Amino acid sequence: MVDSNNDHFNKVYDKLISVVNSELKNLIKFRNIGRTIDYTNIKILNLYIRYLDYIKYSKYKYFTVVGLTDISNYLNRL
C-alpha cells in the first residue's frame, strides 16, 4: 500500500517517537528489576526508525511511503 500524505506521515512519526519513548522507559525498568528483555520489538522499531528517518530527512518534498498504514497499525498494537 502506498500513502502520499504529509500529515499522515507526521502523525505516524510522532507516534513512533511516543512508542519508542514508552518502550525505552519499560526497557530501563526491566533492566533495573532483571527481567528478560524481548528483543523482537526493539529490532523492528530500529528498522522502522531507519526507514522513516530516511524519508523524513530526505530532500523530497512529498512523502510517498510504502507500508505507512501497516507501520501505524503495528505501533498502535504495542
Added chain:
Amino acid sequence: MALKQKLIIDKELTNSIKIIVRDETGLYSPSNITGYGGNNGNAIINFEKYIFELVNLENNVKHRQIQSDDVTNIAEYTNPTIARIINKENVIISATNFNLDNFVDSLYKLSMNVLLNTSYNCNAGIGTDVVTNVVNAAAIFAKYKYIFAEGQIYVIQDVIDNNIILDRNIVTAFISFKPLLSSYIYIIVSDELNDSISDGIANLSKNCNNSKAVNLLSEIQLYYWGMQRSLEANDTFQAFEYFKMAKSLACTIHFNHG
C-alpha cells in the same frame, strides 16, 4: 517585551573537541524587540566581557572561557571580539583551551554570561549569603538576576531593603559587584558512545552468530535515537537518562567481540 538572550549551539560543528556557540540575541529593533539595548536597556557599550561556563553535571567540573577586548590579559580570549560576538559570530570553546584532549561524554550545562561594566558598592563577607548596604537593591534585582564579584557568579534570590540574598555563601569577601546577563542551555557530548556503537557494528562480522551482541547493539541504538529526539524536544534530563543507559551497555560491547 523584555530582553531575552538567545544562546545557540551549532550542533553540526560541535563535538568532544570543541563546542561552537553564538549569541543570537542581536540588537533591539522593531523587528527584534527582545534584543540588547533600546527599550530593553543594557546598551552594548556597557558590555565588558562574555563569560562562558561549561559545567559537567556528572562530576561538577567547571571550565570557564572569558572573551574580552583586553589584549594584555593572557588568561582571556580576544578572538572574536565583544562586538563580533554581539554580531552573532561563533565562539569556539575548545577542549585545548583547558589543557584537555577532549570533553568527556556527559551532560553539560553551558552558560553565557555578559558582564556589564556598571559597578555597585556593597559589603559582603565570607560565610554568609547576604550582601548588605546596596543602594537601590530592589531596582537592581528588577533588572538583573546574577552578579559577579571576585571571580564568582552568584544568583540573586531575593532583596530585603538594602540587602541582596544570594543563592549560596560568599566565597571571597567583596565591596563591590557587577551585574550579569545570563542564559544557559544543556548539551550532551556523546562522541565516545558513537565510537563504541561504530566499533560494535564493525565487529559484528567477526561473530555473526553472536545474537547477544546484535540484541545489545539494537537496544543501544534505540536509546541513542531516543536521546536525540528528547534533545530535540528540549527534554534534556530524559535524554541524559537514555544516554547513561546506552553508555553503560556500550561498555559491555567489547566483551561480546568474537
